[in-house]
Every structure is written in C-alpha cells, then in structure tokens.
Amino acid sequence: MTFTGAIGAACMFPLRAIIAGCVALRIHPNILTIVGVVINVGAAWALAGGRFMTAGWIMVVANIFDFIDGKVARELELESAFGAFWDSVMDRFSDIFLFIGLVFLYAELGRTDYVVITALTMMFSIMTSYTRARAESIIPRCKVGFMERPERIVLLMIGAFTHRMAAVLWVIGVLSVVTVADRVYYTWRELSQAAPERRA
Amino acid sequence: MLRALLRRPALVLWRAFFWTYDRATWQYDLWVIAILAFVWLTPPDWLRDPTASGPGLIGLLRRLLF
Numbered sequence: 350m351t352f353t354g355a356i357g358a359a360c361m362f363p364l365r366a367i368i369a370g371c372v373a374l375r376i377h378p379n380i381l382t383i384v385g386v387v388i389n390v391g392a393a394w395a396l397a398g399g400r401f402m403t404a405g406w407i408m409v410v411a412n413i414f415d416f417i418d419g420k421v422a423r424e425l426e427l428e429s430a431f432g433a434f435w436d437s438v439m440d441r442f443s444d445i446f447l448f449i450g451l452v453f454l455y456a457e458l459g460r461t462d463y464v465v466i467t468a469l470t471m472m473f474s475i476m477t478s479y480t481r482a483r484a485e486s487i488i489p490r491c492k493v494g495f496m497e498r499p500e501r502i503v504l505l506m507i508g509a510f511t512h513r514m515a516a517v518l519w520v521i522g523v524l525s526v527v528t529v530a531d532r533v534y535y536t537w538r539e540l541s542q543a544a545p546e547r548r549a
Numbered sequence: 550m551l552r553a554l555l556r557r558p559a560l561v562l563w564r565a566f567f568w569t570y571d572r573a574t575w576q577y578d579l580w581v582i583a584i585l586a587f588v589w590l591t592p593p594d595w596l597r598d599p600t601a602s603g604p605g606l607i608g609l610l611r612r613l614l615f
Contacts, residue, residue, distance in 0.1 A: 495580060
C-alpha cells in the first residue's frame with residue numbers, strides 16, 4: 350500500500366462512524382453540503398484574521414461535511430443529478446470564501462504581491478473545475494491533472510497548521526495552471542482524434 | 550543514443566505535469582513528497598512569506614552552517 354493510501358484508509362475509520370451517524374439520523378445530504386459551506390465561511394474569517402491554527406481546525410470540520418455528503422446520499426439512496434450539481438456549486442463557494450479570507454489578510458498586511466498571487470491562485474482553482482465541467486459536456490471524461498479540490502483543501506490545511514501559507518499558495522497556483530493547461534490539451538486531443546472518425 | 554537518453558527525463562517530466570495517474574499510486578506519493586518538501590523545507594524568506602513562523606529546515610541548516 351502507498352503511504353497516501355494508508356493515510357486515506359486511516360482517515361476512513363472515524364469518517365465511517367460519522368457517516369453511520371448521519372445515515373441513522375437520516376440527515377439529507379444537501380443539508381450536509383450547505384453546512385460545510387457555512388463552516389468554511391468561519392474558516393475564511395479565521396484566515397482573514399491570521400488565526401491559521403483555528404482556520405485549520407475549522408477547515409477540517411467543514412471538509413468532513415464536504416466529504417461525507419456524497420457517501421450519505423449513497424447510503425440513504427438519495428443520489429440525484431441535482432445533488433451532484435448542488436455539491437459542485439457549493440464546493441466552488443467554499444473555495445472562493447477561503448481565498449477571499451487570504452486576500453483580506455494579505456491586503457491588511459499591505460502585501461499586494463500576495464493579494465495578486467492569491468487572486469491568481471483562486472482564478473486557476475476555479476478554472477480547474479470549470480475546464481473539466483465544460484470538457485465533460487463535449488467529451489465523455491476529462492479526469493486529468495494533479496491539482497484537484499481534495500489536494501487544494503489538504504494543502505490549505507497543511508499551510509494553516511504549519512504556518513506555510515505562502516509556499517502552499519505557490520504550489521496550488523502553479524499546479525492549477527498546469528492542470529488547466531493539461532485539461533485544455535487533453536480535450537483538444539480527444540476532439541482532434543474524434544473529428545477524423547466523424548468525417549469517415 | 551543521446552536522443553534516447555534525453556527522451557527518458559523528458560517523458561518523466563511530461564508525465565509528471567500532464568498527469569493521468571490515480572490517487573494512492575507510487576507516482577502520486579512521489580508528487581506529494583516533492584510538494585511537502587517544497588512547502589516545509591523552503592526558507593520563508595525566499596518566498597517573502599508575510600505570515601510564516603520559523604526559518605524552515607533549509608533555513609535552519611543555513612543558519613547552523615554559515
């Protein structure tokens with residue numbers, strides 16, 4: 350087993366109990382999704398105030414809700430197209446709130462360089478999701494590129510807990526640019542390959 | 550021969566950036582290690598990090614050695 354696989358498996362133990370609790374209480378998955386966003390607003394507020402440790406713990410709680418909503422939907426047999434859409438839209442709000450918190454913090458500190466870096470990172474993070482969503486409306490699947498939402502969120506938590514937010518923003522920013530480029534290239538290649546077949 | 554020698558690192562770089570691997574693979578682990586090394590080892594001064602605390606491992610070693 351790989352070490353990231355082992356970490357994932359270890360995290361699943363407490364999560365399974367939380368999922369079972371939500372299923373027993375029959376909490377609607379869409380409610381879990383919106384609760385996750387509201388808690389993330391708290392994390393953004395803590396980031397804006399430079400309280401990184403607090404922000405890190407709030408992000409952990411918020412993302413438990415984010416992670417379990419799909420699993421609870423499956424267990425309760427409440428999976429729906431709207432649920433998937435709702436989850437995806439709310440995830441974007443959560444991401445943007447966190448970045449706005451950081452933009453506010455760096456603006457307060459008078460660091461326009463990091464305001465710009467955070468804004469660019471936010472833009473490419475959103476474009477990462479958009480390129481895949483748009484690509485999958487014209488090709489069957491576009492799951493390429495490293496920097497997806499779980500990676501982003503875990504990195505933001507690591508940045509908050511270890512006070513290394515600038516390095517984390519650079520990593521998310523650069524790898525999000527690469528991921529967007531990857532998805533554009535992959536979609537172009539898939540469509541180019543499909544075009545001669547369609548003509549034939 | 551030279552072309553073949555150059556092709557391998559180029560291919561590794563291409564596959565590292567134009568990513569198609571799943572999570573929890575050894576390739577994914579390598580990327581995670583590289584990212585964590587960058588985040589934790591890079592001295593915050595190099596990035597002009599306004600909120601970092603502590604010099605980081607490389608910064609600590611530089612202070613000890615020079």
